[in-house]
Amino acid sequence: MRIEVLCTGDELLNGTIADTNSPWFMTRLFELGELVARTTVVGDDRGELISAMREVSARADAVLVSGGLGPTADDLTAECAAGAAGVPLVEDARALEALRARFARRNMELTPNNARQARVPQGAEVVLNPVGSAPMFILGMGRCTLFFVPGVPREYQALVEKEVLPRLGAMLDRQPGRLVRKVRVLKTTRIWESHLDARVIPIAAKHPRIRVGYRTHAPENHLKLLAEAPTREEAERALAAMEEECRAELGDFVFGADGDELAAVLGARLRERRQTLAVAEGCTGGLLGQVISSVTGASDYFLGGAVTYSDALRQAWAKVNPEALERHGAVSEEVARQMAAGIRETTGATWGLSITGYAGPSAGTPRDEIGTVYCGLAGPEGAPAVEKSLFAGDRDRIRRFAAHAAMDLLRRTLR
Amino acid sequence: MRIEVLCTGDELLNGTIADTNSPWFMTRLFELGELVARTTVVGDDRGELISAMREVSARADAVLVSGGLGPTADDLTAECAAGAAGVPLVEDARALEALRARFARRNMELTPNNARQARVPQGAEVVLNPVGSAPMFILGMGRCTLFFVPGVPREYQALVEKEVLPRLGAMLDRQPGRLVRKVRVLKTTRIWESHLDARVIPIAAKHPRIRVGYRTHAPENHLKLLAEAPTREEAERALAAMEEECRAELGDFVFGADGDELAAVLGARLRERRQTLAVAEGCTGGLLGQVISSVTGASDYFLGGAVTYSDALRQAWAKVNPEALERHGAVSEEVARQMAAGIRETTGATWGLSITGYAGPSAGTPRDEIGTVYCGLAGPEGAPAVEKSLFAGDRDRIRRFAAHAAMDLLRRTLR
Numbered sequence: 073m074r075i076e077v078l079c080t081g082d083e084l085l086n087g088t089i090a091d092t093n094s095p096w097f098m099t100r101l102f103e104l105g106e107l108v109a110r111t112t113v114v115g116d117d118r119g120e121l122i123s124a125m126r127e128v129s130a131r132a133d134a135v136l137v138s139g140g141l142g143p144t145a146d147d148l149t150a151e152c153a154a155g156a157a158g159v160p161l162v163e164d165a166r167a168l169e170a171l172r173a174r175f176a177r178r179n180m181e182l183t184p185n186n187a188r189q190a191r192v193p194q195g196a197e198v199v200l201n202p203v204g205s206a207p208m209f210i211l212g213m214g215r216c217t218l219f220f221v222p223g224v225p226r227e228y229q230a231l232v233e234k235e236v237l238p239r240l241g242a243m244l245d246r247q248p249g250r251l252v253r254k255v256r257v258l259k260t261t262r263i264w265e266s267h268l269d270a271r272v273i274p275i276a277a278k279h280p281r282i283r284v285g286y287r288t289h290a291p292e293n294h295l296k297l298l299a300e301a302p303t304r305e306e307a308e309r310a311l312a313a314m315e316e317e318c319r320a321e322l323g324d325f326v327f328g329a330d331g332d333e334l335a336a337v338l339g340a341r342l343r344e345r346r347q348t349l350a351v352a353e354g355c356t357g358g359l360l361g362q363v364i365s366s367v368t369g370a371s372d373y374f375l376g377g378a379v380t381y382s383d384a385l386r387q388a389w390a391k392v393n394p395e396a397l398e399r400h401g402a403v404s405e406e407v408a409r410q411m412a413a414g415i416r417e418t419t420g421a422t423w424g425l426s427i428t429g430y431a432g433p434s435a436g437t438p439r440d441e442i443g444t445v446y447c448g449l450a451g452p453e454g455a456p457a458v459e460k461s462l463f464a465g466d467r468d469r470i471r472r473f474a475a476h477a478a479m480d481l482l483r484r485t486l487r
Numbered sequence: 488m489r490i491e492v493l494c495t496g497d498e499l500l501n502g503t504i505a506d507t508n509s510p511w512f513m514t515r516l517f518e519l520g521e522l523v524a525r526t527t528v529v530g531d532d533r534g535e536l537i538s539a540m541r542e543v544s545a546r547a548d549a550v551l552v553s554g555g556l557g558p559t560a561d562d563l564t565a566e567c568a569a570g571a572a573g574v575p576l577v578e579d580a581r582a583l584e585a586l587r588a589r590f591a592r593r594n595m596e597l598t599p600n601n602a603r604q605a606r607v608p609q610g611a612e613v614v615l616n617p618v619g620s621a622p623m624f625i626l627g628m629g630r631c632t633l634f635f636v637p638g639v640p641r642e643y644q645a646l647v648e649k650e651v652l653p654r655l656g657a658m659l660d661r662q663p664g665r666l667v668r669k670v671r672v673l674k675t676t677r678i679w680e681s682h683l684d685a686r687v688i689p690i691a692a693k694h695p696r697i698r699v700g701y702r703t704h705a706p707e708n709h710l711k712l713l714a715e716a717p718t719r720e721e722a723e724r725a726l727a728a729m730e731e732e733c734r735a736e737l738g739d740f741v742f743g744a745d746g747d748e749l750a751a752v753l754g755a756r757l758r759e760r761r762q763t764l765a766v767a768e769g770c771t772g773g774l775l776g777q778v779i780s781s782v783t784g785a786s787d788y789f790l791g792g793a794v795t796y797s798d799a800l801r802q803a804w805a806k807v808n809p810e811a812l813e814r815h816g817a818v819s820e821e822v823a824r825q826m827a828a829g830i831r832e833t834t835g836a837t838w839g840l841s842i843t844g845y846a847g848p849s850a851g852t853p854r855d856e857i858g859t860v861y862c863g864l865a866g867p868e869g870a871p872a873v874e875k876s877l878f879a880g881d882r883d884r885i886r887r888f889a890a891h892a893a894m895d896l897l898r899r900t901l902r
Contacts, residue, residue, distance in 0.1 A: 086522050086523075087511070098501055098502030107530065108501075110529050110535065112526070115525075357777045357779070357780025358774060358779075361772045361794040362773035362777055364773075376793065376796040377793075378791065378804070379776040379780070381786050381791040382791055389793070
């Protein structure tokens with residue numbers, strides 16, 4: 073089955089916004105085991121829209137069309153769909169009633185341009201929009217089914233998730249000889265894609281039902297396992313067997329699966345143990361605290377942090393002693409160790425985590441070039457640990473890698 | 488002149504990565520006053536690639552084709568370009584020599600698959616790649632010129648900037664009656680797009696040479712001014728006149744122009760005055776410090792910050808008194824005021840900036856719902872100021888708006 077995507081809107085062609093809807097849809101579709109065959113983006117232009125709709129419907133079995141369903145003059149999608157299909161636009165009574173009710177709830181009058189949103193190509197199936205005003209509609213053109221949804225990401229995702237994907241799934245299931253597909257993503261840190269690949273190749277050889285893919289989501293590498301089998305049970309069994317072997321081989325390089333995020337995995341472990349965390353950061357400037365606290369409910373275990381850009385603050389908040397700063401410099405193993413122990417002490421947290429490094433583009437020393445980062449960890453037992461890393465890239469990338477490395481140091485300690 | 492974009496690569500169709508190259512190119516092209524007419528994305532598939540190349544070259548005057556120029560088996564672009572044009576692939580001696588030299592510098596042998604990258608369609612103009620191995624090439628097909636560049640963003644941007652845009656500019660300049668276009672973007676905060684529009688409309692009426700556009704880059708709104716005139720001087724003069732009136736009308740809603748970022752604008756004002764800054768953050772969890780310190784050289788004025796998730800840290804680092812916490816709660820005007828004054832005092836900074844709020848999704852109170860944020864500012868003169876805001880959206884969005892509002896509070900004070 074050939075599936076295509078058609079996005080509309082001038083704002084997608086003048087650099088104003090990036091199309092984030094399509095990657096989201098593609099990821100969800102990949103989980104059904106399908107790839108989009110082609111994506112086309114056109115502006116708010118009648119001729120361009122009509123010819124693009126005709127072209128995609130001549131090539132594809134199903135097309136997801138987004139955007140241009142709003143109330144303003146440059147919203148041309150319904151009109152052009154009717155033009156491409158050679159049918160008139162007609163007012164849908166249910167859609168109009170839903171619009172009236174929506175406006176009435178807000179004590180607003182339904183203006184003529186809003187009422188336009190109830191007009192769809194004759195013969196289209198209308199699906200009401202639970203989170204916005206523009207209804208979605210489904211139109212057959214030749215052997216192709218076109219799904220028209222709004223471009224606003226919240227409305228797009230709600231309708232694609234609830235209405236489009238189940239219909240596409242049913243179309244796929246009706247295909248003769250169609251295999252059931254299941255996907256599992258294992259997320260890793262601290263291992264290069266080539267090394268990951270080398271370790272997985274011998275396992276993959278034993279699991280012919282599984283297709284293996286990789287995705288770099290720096291600093292993470294993700295291993296994608298896709299099982300294909302005649303039944304759901306066989307696909308799930310094949311996937312589970314492969315996953316188990318991969319996890320055994322990769323050990324704690326794997327920090328989670330599918331939708332897991334490192335900060336949430338770390339947070340769950342801390343919450344489970346009823347332990348707390350505080351951080352002291354240099355070059356990341358607050359990023360470590362920000363990522364840790366991006367998890368809902370992080371205040372259960374995150375006490376706070378110190379961003380120490382000056383020596384005075386390194387001493388006051390992170391208890392770094394002046395001699396260490398003098399002798400080793402602020403970016404050093406010894407200072408990372410003292411920051412971790414110091415922040416743990418001043419905050420009373422179970423764990424103290426620290427980062428000090430050179431994020432560039434200036435600074436760095438003959439000993440430690442730009443990209444050098446020390447992560448320190450102090451806990452209830454033993455001496456504080458320090459890991460030294462060298463990250464490539466620009467300031468932003470080095471900071472992201474540093475925050476990730478610090479969280480991962482604690483995650484591995486909490487396994 | 489009709490310009491199209493053709494992106495290739497399975498990774499753009501399975502949700503693995505979003506195409507960030509195209510929005511970048513579109514922004515640069517818009518500065519030449521041109522829009523992309525259509526974008527097409529296809530996977531690594533010979534049939535799909537060849538038909539897409541034939542279609543775009545039949546429609547457009549110029550096409551930017553990216554991706555698929557690497558050394559591996561799924562890099563099919565050069566081969567398919569030759570197929571679409573009906574010419575053989577030939578080895579380019581200069582490109583091969585450059586590859587050899589590049590590999591020799593790294594003490595690596597040039598393998599046959601790397602040498603493949605020197606093969607281009609017969610008749611193509613080859614442009615060496617200053618930052619990678621795959622050369623770019625330019626191929627005419629009918630009346631259309633196709634520019635083939637690598638998809639790796641660093642290589643893509645280098646080649647598009649240095650080689651493609653100047654050639655497109657020259658093609659545009661050769662068009663009869665072509666007007667010179669100049670663009671200026673004014674960046675604003677704290678004003679809605681509709682209010683911005685209402686204030687700009689009367690000015691625009693007096694400047695017929697200027698086209699006005701808007702872009703929401705939440706929490707900022709950007710005003711785009713595009714001047715068109717027969718000569719560069721006239722375009723620049725028209726733009727300068729319009730800009731001056733807009734700035735007078737909009738006052739300190741405007742924080743910068745073109746590539747200016749709020750954190751850098753703020754940093755420049757602090758550096759100019761030889762003043763320093765420290766921050767105390769609640770719900771933003773480190774984001775404020777991170778954004779302020781994302782500017783190169785921020786350590787000249789940024790001393791550091793305290794992320795105070797616990798009452799103990801609010802008291803210890805930000806000098807909030809326990810009675811205020813008890814009486815008003817951590818999210819309150821009084822605590823924001825004390826945090827700003829307290830962080831200024833403990834760090835000795837010229838300015839103390841604070842944030843306390845409810846980022847959600849849980850918490851909030853009957854008085855202050857989720858999205859309520861207090862930003863405090865303490866400085867060398869007068870009592871600390873506090874601004875209260877209510878931001879809509881999810882946790883991430885509320886945090887972003889809060890950090891932006893805090894920086895903007897100081898920026899306006901430093902005008």
